[in-house]
């Protein structure tokens with residue numbers, strides 16, 4: 001999968017070199033390209049923001065650098081060999097994900113959907129946001145998805161993109177070490193929609209706290225029943241909205 005990220009803080013994405021996502025990049029299963037929005041400015045101060053029309057606090061991201069950045073991404077997706085036949089049929093628009101507190105809530109089913117895409121682009125807004133016309137224009141060329149990680153405000157989209165790239169990247173075949181853990185997860189997490197049951201490892205007693213007896217019993221049926229009950233209890237307490 002090809003992932004393009006446009007940001008004024010490329011250094012935020014250094015952690016993508018770590019762990020399983022970093023290994024997938026090193027092995028060529030993931031191709032992540034981070035672009036500095038300021039590369040598409042032309043003034044001596046490399047300006048990306050300006051004051052809002054209508055007044056109010058803060059600054060707004062100017063449309064022109066974003067327009068040129070998105071043009072460059074679209075140009076980069078055309079990897080036609082000279083003389084080769086053009087690909088047939090109406091090409092599907094590439095997905096452009098824009099993190100914003102006013103977006104649709106990001107969830108595991110979106111991660112699954114995005115993980116099936118050949119290319120993903122991410123646009124990181126800062127300040128009070130990006131001039132609205134950028135999103136309107138982009139919608140003619142991309143499948144634009146404005147998404148929120150939750151009901152809180154970040155200083156910019158970068159941290160949200162890190163979270164989404166990790167959630168999406170680990171679903172790509174060969175990226176996660178153990179595909180069994182994904183199957184398991186789809187049973188207890190995505191498929192039944194419940195929160196995870198608690199997990200334990202050795203020693204059987206630690207600082208006077210014992211592991212629940214049933215987990216040491218070797219009765220797989222009773223273990224499964226106990227885990228299911230704990231999942232329901234935890235979900236009822238913490239996320240009653242997940243229980244119909």
Ligand code: JET
Pocket residue numbers: 098099100101124125126127128129130131135146147148149150151152153154155156157158160
């Ligand atoms: C966020 C995402 O804060 C979040 O996203 C980052 C952010 C901060 C400030 C402005 C901004 O603009 C986006 C934009 O989109 C069209 O203009 C984005 C909180 N939960 N999830």
